Amino acid sequence: MVVGLEVHVQLKTRTKAFCGCSTDFGAPPNVNTCPVCLALPGALPVLNERAVQLAVRAALGLGCAVNPVSVFARKNYFYPDLPKGYQISQFDQPLATGGAIVVGQTEDGKAVQIGITRLHMEEDAGKSIHDRYPGSTAIDLNRSGVPLIEIVSEPDIQSSAQAGAYLRTLKQILQYLDVSDVSMEEGSLRVDANISVRPPGQTKLGTKTEVKNMNSFSAVERALEAEYARQCALLDSGGKVEQQTLLWDGARESVRPSRTKEGSHDYRYFPEPDLRPLLLDQGWINDARKNLPELPEARRTRLTQELGIAAAEIDQLMATPALVEYFESVARASRDPKAAFNWVMGEVSAALRVSGEEIDRFRVRPADLAQLITLVKDGTISHTAAKRVFALMVETGKPAAQIAADEGLAQVGDDGALAGWVDEVLQEHPDEAKRYLAGEKKLQGVLVGFVMKKSKGRADPRRVNQLLSSRGG
Amino acid sequence: MTPEEFTTAGAAAISAAVRAGKVTPSETVKAAFERARAIGAGKDALNIFLHADEAASIEEAKSMHERVQSAADIGILAGVPVAIKDNIASLGLPTTCGSRILADYVSPFEATAVSRLRAHGALVVAKTNMDEFAMGSSTENSAFGPTRNPHDVRYVAGGSSGGSAAAVAAGITPIALGSETGGSVRQPAAFCGVVGVKPTYGRVSRYGLVAFASSLDQIGVVGRRVDDAAIALEAIAGFDKMDSTSSDADVPIYRLSALGKPAPLAREPDTEAMRIGRSPVPLPPPPDATTLEGVVIGKPREYFPESLDEGIRDLCERALDRFRSMGATIRDVSLPRSPLAIPVYYILAPAEASSNLARFDGVRYGLRVDPARGLKAMYETTRSQGFGREVTRRILLGTYVLSAGYYDAYYKKAQAVRTLIADDFRAVFNSGVHAIFTPTTPTPAFTVGAISDPYEMYLNDIFTVTANLAGVPAISVPIGRLRRLPVGGQIITAHFDEYSMFRVAYALEASLGDEAHQ
Numbered sequence: 001m002v003v004g005l006e007v008h009v010q011l012k013t014r015t016k017a018f019c020g021c022s023t024d025f026g027a028p029p030n031v032n033t034c035p036v037c038l039a040l041p042g043a044l045p046v047l048n049e050r051a052v053q054l055a056v057r058a059a060l061g062l063g064c065a066v067n068p069v070s071v072f073a074r075k076n077y078f079y080p081d082l083p084k085g086y087q088i089s090q091f092d093q094p095l096a097t098g099g100a101i102v103v104g105q106t107e108d109g110k111a112v113q114i115g116i117t118r119l120h121m122e123e124d125a126g127k128s129i130h131d132r133y134p135g136s137t138a139i140d141l142n143r144s145g146v147p148l149i150e151i152v153s154e155p156d157i158q159s160s161a162q163a164g165a166y167l168r169t170l171k172q173i174l175q176y177l178d179v180s181d182v183s184m185e186e187g188s189l190r191v192d193a194n195i196s197v198r199p200p201g202q203t204k205l206g207t208k209t210e211v212k213n214m215n216s217f218s219a220v221e222r223a224l225e226a227e228y229a230r231q232c233a234l235l236d237s238g239g240k241v242e243q244q245t246l247l248w249d250g251a252r253e254s255v256r257p258s259r260t261k262e263g264s265h266d267y268r269y270f271p272e273p274d275l276r277p278l279l280l281d282q283g284w285i286n287d288a289r290k291n292l293p294e295l296p297e298a299r300r301t302r303l304t305q306e307l308g309i310a311a312a313e314i315d316q317l318m319a320t321p322a323l324v325e326y327f328e329s330v331a332r333a334s335r336d337p338k339a340a341f342n343w344v345m346g347e348v349s350a351a352l353r354v355s356g357e358e359i360d361r362f363r364v365r366p367a368d369l370a371q372l373i374t375l376v377k378d379g380t381i382s383h384t385a386a387k388r389v390f391a392l393m394v395e396t397g398k399p400a401a402q403i404a405a406d407e408g409l410a411q412v413g414d415d416g417a418l419a420g421w422v423d424e425v426l427q428e429h430p431d432e433a434k435r436y437l438a439g440e441k442k443l444q445g446v447l448v449g450f451v452m453k454k455s456k457g458r459a460d461p462r463r464v465n466q467l468l469s470s471r472g473g
Numbered sequence: 474m475t476p477e478e479f480t481t482a483g484a485a486a487i488s489a490a491v492r493a494g495k496v497t498p499s500e501t502v503k504a505a506f507e508r509a510r511a512i513g514a515g516k517d518a519l520n521i522f523l524h525a526d527e528a529a530s531i532e533e534a535k536s537m538h539e540r541v542q543s544a545a546d547i548g549i550l551a552g553v554p555v556a557i558k559d560n561i562a563s564l565g566l567p568t569t570c571g572s573r574i575l576a577d578y579v580s581p582f583e584a585t586a587v588s589r590l591r592a593h594g595a596l597v598v599a600k601t602n603m604d605e606f607a608m609g610s611s612t613e614n615s616a617f618g619p620t621r622n623p624h625d626v627r628y629v630a631g632g633s634s635g636g637s638a639a640a641v642a643a644g645i646t647p648i649a650l651g652s653e654t655g656g657s658v659r660q661p662a663a664f665c666g667v668v669g670v671k672p673t674y675g676r677v678s679r680y681g682l683v684a685f686a687s688s689l690d691q692i693g694v695v696g697r698r699v700d701d702a703a704i705a706l707e708a709i710a711g712f713d714k715m716d717s718t719s720s721d722a723d724v725p726i727y728r729l730s731a732l733g734k735p736a737p738l739a740r741e742p743d744t745e746a747m748r749i750g751r752s753p754v755p756l757p758p759p760p761d762a763t764t765l766e767g768v769v770i771g772k773p774r775e776y777f778p779e780s781l782d783e784g785i786r787d788l789c790e791r792a793l794d795r796f797r798s799m800g801a802t803i804r805d806v807s808l809p810r811s812p813l814a815i816p817v818y819y820i821l822a823p824a825e826a827s828s829n830l831a832r833f834d835g836v837r838y839g840l841r842v843d844p845a846r847g848l849k850a851m852y853e854t855t856r857s858q859g860f861g862r863e864v865t866r867r868i869l870l871g872t873y874v875l876s877a878g879y880y881d882a883y884y885k886k887a888q889a890v891r892t893l894i895a896d897d898f899r900a901v902f903n904s905g906v907h908a909i910f911t912p913t914t915p916t917p918a919f920t921v922g923a924i925s926d927p928y929e930m931y932l933n934d935i936f937t938v939t940a941n942l943a944g945v946p947a948i949s950v951p952i953g954r955l956r957r958l959p960v961g962g963q964i965i966t967a968h969f970d971e972y973s974m975f976r977v978a979y980a981l982e983a984s985l986g987d988e989a990h991q
Contacts, residue, residue, distance in 0.1 A: 035581065035582050038837060039832045039837070040580065040581070040582070040837075040838070041562065041568065041570070041575065041578070041580065041683040041684075041832070042561075042562040042568070042580065042582075042584060042680065042681040042682055042683045042684070043582075043680070043681075044679060044680050044715060044716050044717070045717070046714065046715060046716075046717050047717065074828050076827075076828050076831060076875070078831065078834060078852060080834070080836045080848065083832060083836070083837060084831065084832050085828065085830075085831020085832050085834060086828050086831060137848075139836065139837075266876055266877045268827075268828070268872065268875035268876060268877075268880075269875075269880075270824060270825075270828070270875055270880070270884060273686075273687035273688035273718075273825060274684075274687050274717065274718065275717050275718075276717055276718060
């Protein structure tokens with residue numbers, strides 16, 4: 001299978017690409033509109049500088065060359081949710097060309113790269129709502145003019161799994177670049193696939209079809225498998241693949257032809273006369289490159305090397321850019337990456353799951369958690385007590401040391417107090433005590449547990465073990 | 474001021490009288506409406522206005538009166554009544570572009586040029602008739618009937634800004650806004666015996682001008698005399714953040730009363746993005762309006778062909794003689810690619826129009842026919858009933874030249890030739906020529922209904938369309954009469970050098986005096 005993907009990504013701007021309207025998702029219909037995005041007679045587009053900054057950041061992060069001159073073009077077609085009757089896009093002079101991303105490794109350890117042909121800027125259309133008013137179609141133009149980038153891959157993808165890997169990698173990079181919400185559910189990331197088949201060894205590409213309407217990465221993978229099977233069956237039976245646009249039907253796990261025939265579209269592109277060519281200063285582009293945030297690949301490598309955490313563990317953290325950021329801060333402040341990893345993946349993640357909060361709003365800041373880890377490490381509190389302290393930190397937002405003091409959870413290492421607890425435990429559990437003192441060593445753990453419980457977690461387990469051993473002699 | 478004086482006074486005189494308290498804004502507005510009635514500006518006669526609301530205008534004038542009394546200086550157009558071409562968005566009055574498809578359309582926002590006129594104290598009294606979407610050279614393509622020439626009602630007023638030129642020629646307003654894509658202000662100004670200016674592309678914001686061909690469109694001004702056009706341009710020119718193609722070049726003072734004072738130098742224009750050339754340093758300010766000592770005026774041979782009407786040629790020669798007598802040097806020059814301008818224009822302008830007019834689809838505003846018969850039927854019936862023949866022709870032409878397989882042969886090639894036409898102008902201005910002089914039109918006005926062949930109509934723009942393609946400023950001034958009909962002469966200067974254009978125009982106007990209308 002030969003696959004190329006076209007990914008549309010909504011840029012994270014406050015206002016639209018060519019006017020000052022809000023890009024808020026979920027406002028009542030047609031509220032975020034003005035003469036420009038309604039295409040009233042006489043209105044003119046003015047380019048949003050922030051959209052250019054984000055598009056350039058995305059292009060650089062994907063390894064593309066940003067062109068010092070790019071040109072906006074009109075893509076002409078009639079549709080009710082396209083108010084101007086054309087979409088402002090870029091055609092023969094796009095913002096950026098020639099990038100690549102690494103999506104995995106071959107068996108012999110070589111990087112698998114998928115090339116990126118081009119990245120260009122364009123605006124979104126509005127929304128047609130067909131099911132709200134019987135017999136009529138409603139138009140919502142809130143989305144009209146929202147800035148997008150379109151990222152076109154080379155036809156380098158050879159399997160549905162590779163397509164999935166490409167999309168997940170791309171999404172992660174864009175997340176780390178902080179240019180988009182990259183949410184397929186909210187429509188801020190959309191994927192169309194071009195697919196053809198050819199027998200092994202043949203270099204000439206087969207006739208391709210375009211598959212649309214996938215609403216998740218796994219739907220993309222399933223749609224590619226279905227279309228691959230359909231094309232193979234067609235060719236095997238002596239038929240020919242017809243160039244067309246197909247829609248993925250998730251419920252029926254199959255593709256069906258779209259009503260609009262490919263080939264009948266002639267978009268009559270020409271340079272947009274209402275906007276000047278976009279001229280980007282090389283120095284400005286270089287600055288943008290210098291100021292790129294750290295990309296996922298680089299971060300993964302750096303964290304494994306600097307913190308000695310296994311790549312597989314780092315990957316668990318990297319799913320959310322803010323989580324790995326949090327982790328790294330805790331690890332550095334506590335100087336204990338292993339403990340930081342266990343806390344972040346354990347207690348912190350559990351607490352977030354319960355509250356449904358985002359990590360960047362989490363009450364326990366990295367410095368607080370680092371302090372808690374330090375208290376455990378220097379023996380001030382026990383690990384058991386630490387869990388209770390953490391729960392109270394989440395609840396009250398107070399620092400770890402204060403909670404430990406207030407709750408009297410500081411570890412007790414004083415032999416007098418410990419011996420008292422040990423004596424009490426041995427008296428209260430005469431059966432176990434008898435067997436232990438008779439030499440049944442495996443009961444020591446149980447007895448330590450009783451002591452910890454009695455001390456409300458404050459007893460130093462190391463000292464309790466020593467005391468018990470000395471009694472059992 | 475007497476009613477008679479209002480029909481001939483310049484904007485500077487009217488605003489001076491208003492500011493001095495000799496006349497109130499209500500009186501100037503009432504005088505404009507009285508003149509319109511007296512001369513028959515209505516639909517059954519000259520058919521100059523598409524929309525006017527006398528009561529509302531007088532109300533506006535009253536609040537202007539309060540502004541005049543409270544403020545020290547409210548602007549160079551205080552109390553001056555103005556008319557606006559109907560493809561320029563205005564609050565209060567409809568904006569129909571002379572088309573059925575926008576017959577009831579009222580814009581919720583105003584064009585920058587109109588709000589700047591108001592900010593300078595002008596009072597909008599009417600929206601003027603025009604060829605539908607500015608496509609035409611006679612105002613006969615208006616869905617609301619042709620405008621007739623105030624000098625002789627059997628003749629057309631020219632177009633597409635025929636209503637604006639006629640409003641000024643009829644003595645109703647001293648100033649009107651028009652729009653140019655290929656000569657639509659200069660040609661009707663020439664036919665009606667008034668002054669018409671097409672500024673440099675980018676000089677005036679296009680925000681609120683309903684687009685015909687965006688890379689050529691520019692709001693222009695019509696004036697009774699050169700000074701009226703100069704004051705109006707001063708008021709509306711300059712950068713506007715709502716139009717990315719508007720220029721931030723400094724706007725000098727153009728008005729007659731400023732002659733002799735130092736002119737601010739034009740800033741170097743942005744050559745890359747706007748296809749414009751190096752603007753030579755404008756002419757130094759002259760001691761008075763009738764001196765052209767040291768000025769070189771180019772006479773391009775392509776604009777004086779063998780076939781040129783002898784009467785027009787004679788009037789041009791008279792004008793050139795006046796330039797000489799004021800101390801100017803006349804130099805024969807060549808703009809060799811100018812003869813290609815009409816075909817180039819009729820590829821590029823319809824191409825852009827086919828896209829610009831796609832928004833008139835019956836979905837959001839304007840005419841909507843047959844919505845129940847499905848989307849395609851609604852599009853087709855709305856657009857075929859809403860657009861007239863010429864607009865339809867140009868949409869089809871434009872769609873064709875942009876189609877796959879034809880783009881390179883037509884649109885791309887036409888763009889390349891357009892660049893060559895602009896290069897010709899640059900070469901002439903860089904060789905020491907300050908201004909170029911040509912006839913504005915190949916003939917005086919023709920009678921209503923006389924031209925039915927579209928191509929013959931297109932040839933009306935043969936001398937004007939090059940300035941639009943090159944982006945340079947140009948003015949048409951009356952240079953005499955032929956068979957009792959007005960004839961215009963055209964002065965073209967380098968990009969953003971309207972200052973020199975006005976200076977040469979002032980001199981010609983002063984030198985010709987009453988002969989400009991004889």
